[in-house]
Amino acid sequence: ISVTATDKVTAMADTATVHIGFIAYGPDSNGAYATGSRISNGIVKALTGAGIPNDAIESENQNVSPVQPYQIEKLTPAEKAQRQFQITQSWTVRVPANDAAKTLDLAVKAGANQSGQIDWSFKDENAPEAQAAAKALQRARAQAEQMATSLNTKLGALLYASNEVQASPIRPMAMRSMAAGAMDKVEPLAINPRQIEKTATVHAIFAIE
Numbered sequence: 531i532s533v534t535a536t537d538k539v540t541a542m543a544d545t546a547t548v549h550i551g552f553i554a555y556g557p558d559s560n561g562a563y564a565t566g567s568r569i570s571n572g573i574v575k576a577l578t579g580a581g582i583p584n585d586a587i588e589s590e591n592q593n594v595s596p597v598q599p600y601q602i603e604k605l606t607p608a609e610k611a612q613r614q615f616q617i618t619q620s621w622t623v624r625v626p627a628n629d630a631a632k633t634l635d636l637a638v639k640a641g642a643n644q645s646g647q648i649d650w651s652f653k654d655e656n657a658p659e660a661q662a663a664a665k666a667l668q669r670a671r672a673q674a675e676q677m678a679t680s681l682n683t684k685l686g687a688l689l690y691a692s693n694e695v696q697a698s699p700i701r702p703m704a705m706r707s708m709a710a711g712a713m714d715k716v717e718p719l720a721i722n723p724r725q726i727e728k729t730a731t732v733h734a735i736f737a738i739e
Contacts, residue, residue: 531677531685531736535670538729539661543650546630546723550637550645551590551620555597555613563594566617569641573621576640582625582633592619620644627723635718650724659695662730667691670734678738686737693732 552569556562570592577587594617602610625633630648637645652658671685678685 531674531738532733533670533674533677533736534731534733535666535673536729536731537662537665537669538727539658539665540725540727541652541658541661543627543652543723543726545651545653546625546627546633547649547651548623548625548630548633548637548645549590549620549647549649550623550634550642551618552642553616553618553644554641556615556617557612559594559615562615562617566594566619570619573637573640573642576636577623577633580632580636582623586624588622588624590620590622593617618644630723631718631721634721639716648721650726652726658726658728659730662695662728663693663732666693666730666732667734670732671736674734674736678736681738683738686739688734689737690735691732693730695728695730 550573552566552573554562554565554569556565574587578584594615597613597616602613605613623633623637627650634645634648670691671688675685
């Protein structure tokens with residue numbers, strides 16, 4: 531008897547990947563770079579000073595480039611002169627899910643004004659996947675037993691099984707251009723981990739007796 535069955539498990543994410551970054555400006559390339567260096571090192575220092583290990587902070591990208599005229603066309607001449615070049619940098623910070631709000635708060639208050647997206651996941655991705663597959667296999671066996679009964683036979687041993695596991699789309703939480711400054715007394719945002727659904731489809735073949 532060949533059966534295909536699907537089942538799922540839902541579990542609370544235990545790991546958060548927080549996306550942080552900043553944009554800063556300067557009158558020339560060197561000026562923008564100097565400002566960016568100060569902000570960049572300040573952000574990382576704030577994170578590591580709070581106990582986040584260095585290997586949990588991974589660089590995504592960094593760039594120094596001229597500001598395009600259309601980006602500053604509405605500014606005053608004095609403001610335009612100070613925004614001739616821009617520097618951007620971003621990181622991902624992997625922390626326990628319950629530390630996501632604290633991590634984002636630390637980064638933003640240190641100058642990470644382009645931050646907010648959070649990806650939720652599991653420290654051990656295999657555990658929920660195995661649970662979903664086990665439930666799907668149980669469902670497959672139950673269906674096979676019903677088929678065997680209808681055929682006036684007895685279900686025998688499992689001969690073959692394969693499974694495909696899928697995670698439901700994780701909706702990122704994102705905020706951009708968060709202003710930093712005079713924020714030391716501001717409470718962290720209220721952020722809660724998401725539940726993630728893992729679905730497994732099992733194809734099983736049973737002997738009959």
